[in-house]
Amino acid sequence: MKRHRHILHPLQSARIILGHRRSAGADLLLATVIAFTAGAANAGGFFALGQYTSHVTGYLSQLADHLVVAEWWICLVAVIAIGAFVSGAAFCSALIHWARLHLPGRQYAVSVAVQGVCLMLFATGGWYEGAAWRLWCMACLCFTMGMQNATVTKISGGRLRATHATAMITDIGIGLGRALYRRHAPDAVHRVDWHRMRLMTQLVFTFFLGGVTGALGYARVGFGFSLPLGCLLLAMALPALWKYRQG
Incomplete structure (x- = not known):
């Protein structure tokens, strides 16, 4: 019997990855791409701005510490970063709900x-100098990080995260603890979810790989390295938007 290999057209691939009908494979692929770009952008935030823009916990600690010693500028930076991250997540949620009604089938591609x-x-960050401009760049990147985390959270029904490495590593640690316990108590009720462990490990590694890529890219190119990262996301989204528009 003759076997046929089915290779998806890029438009079909984008429609599957970003479509409103979800699958575990599509969720993981999207989360992997976004985790890579988030890791790269996060490294870019440090090299360009001296801030890890996905680290909301760090900003909260920074706000508390510097509030006590009355260092108001640093407090303002932390408040803007947290506010931008929350605003990005809120905007993403509202955008997806709006697009679900007005652009059915394209809500995730729009996001x-x-x-x-x-x-x-963010690539325009190298155009000007000054604290205010750098602050705007930081807010732009934090806003994007909030959108990325919210997109993967909503699209996977809360199963996956894109930028929250702390939570993913915690899940890995919990799984390892269960595995060690079951070696000494094979009849234990709680089983190890090895599939989830592999997913979390893959996303953490992808975020790390993105960080290495971003560190190299931003160190050599500067703010302009954001352009290929943005193009990567647009290359995923625009074919899906066009496909749904056509069909």
Whole structure:
């Protein structure tokens, strides 16, 4: 019997990855791509701005510490970073709900496209100097990170995260603890979810790989390295938007 290999057209692939009908494979692939870009952008935030823009816990600690010693500028930076991250997540949620009603089948592609545009806006960070401009760049990147985390959270029904490495590593640690316990108590009720462990490990590694890529890219190119990251997200989103528009 003759066997046929089915190779998906890029438009079909984008529609599957960003479509409203979800599958575990599509969720994981999307989360992997976004985790990579988030890791790269996060490293870019440090090299360009001296801040890890996905680390909301760090900003909260920074706000508390510097509030006590009355260092108001640093407090303002932390408040803006946290506010931008929350605003990005809120905007993403509202955008997906709006697009579900007005652009059915394209709600996730719209969100990813906006993230690509935001990363391209961050590329303008090298145009000007000054604290206010750098603050705007930081807010833009934190906003994008909030959108990325919210997109993967909503699209996977809360199963996956894109930028929250702390939570993913915690899940891995919990799984390892269960595995060690079951070696000494094979009849234990709680079983190890090895599939989830592999997913979390893959996303953490992808975030790390993105960080290495971002560190190299931003060190050599500067803010302009955000352009290929934005193009990567737009390359995923625009074919899906066009496919749904056509069909």
